[in-house]
Amino acid sequence: MENTYADPENKKLAEVMKALDNYCAPRRNTVFERHQFWAHNFNEQAVDVLGFIGHCYTSINSAHVDQTIRPGHSFSLACEFVCLQPSHAMQWWKDGQVLLNASSILPNITLSMHVSGAGEKDSGNYSCRTEPPDALGTTAVITVGDLPTSGPSVNTLEPTVEPKHIPCEVDRVGVSRQGVLDVVMVWYLLLKAIFLILMVTTIALVLACRLR
CATH class of the missing domain: 1.20.5 (Single alpha-helices involved in coiled-coils or other helix-helix interfaces)
Structure with missing residues (x-):
């Protein structure tokens, strides 16, 4: 008897999981091997299934602009990571060097960076990206110095x-x-x-x- 699904996406998911199970069945003979196989391949298969159903693409929305900051003042920068994969790490970069590494189990998250008491050493080009570099954010130029009069x-x-x-x-x-x-x-x-x-x-x- 064929199962009926109220949501067509659930039917797609069931078909994909069934195909994966049929493909992997000959390659596992014991309970231990089966458990080991799924522990090794679960993340990759989950990503494939989600990508197949939702067509989700990793992207970064940069919520920052170029700024001129007075010495001793503070500034904040933020990047919104959309559709992160389990293999992705979130990073903040400044002048080609990594400032911050972070990870999350959530697919959508905003990573903020706050600098207080800014000095001339904090001037530079700030940007965010994923590692592996599947998505890159825009660059913000921060200049710390006296405002021109x-x-x-x-x-x-x-x-x-x-x-x-x-x-x-x-x-x-x-x-x-x-x-x-x-x-x-x-x-x-x-x-x-x-x-x-x-x-x-x-x-x-x-x-x-x-x-x-």
């Missing part, structure tokens, strides 16, 4: 200088007008006082003449 240009100075002159000129004009008004007012009051004095003097003389 640039002085303000003439264009940036003009907007700041121009508003300063305008209020000064306006204030100066305002002061001049006020000074003119003050002078006119003083002369007006002075002339008015002289006129009043003359008027009083004239009246006094007229009265004096009449009294005589």
Whole structure:
């Protein structure tokens, strides 16, 4: 009686495992040899089966960009490894030398690297890859040093200088007008006082003449 499978992928897996079992049956005669055979070939067969079903390809997504870091500051880099095989090791490289080796039983994992208190010796080209080198990540150029500073240009100075002159000129004009008004007012009051004095003097003389 043929088995029925709700998932077609399960049927494919069963067919592949059955074919492997038929192929390997003549090559193992005892329980010990069978166990030894499967212990030696299990990883390779599992990789073949997974690759046959899911068409899984190892790749690396690099989550980093070129950076300029001030001395003493920290920076972090990260690579996402996708569809790792059991035979793969994850590596971080800097200027052609291995910085970090790691392994994982998970097919998808993110490997991060953090550098604190960076110095000039930490400048270089950083990248990640698998070993064997089935997948390579992009390279990030890290430069540790003082950030360049640039002085303000003439264009940036003009907007700041121009508003300063305008209020000064306006204030100066305002002061001049006020000074003119003050002078006119003083002369007006002075002339008015002289006129009043003359008027009083004239009246006094007229009265004096009449009294005589």
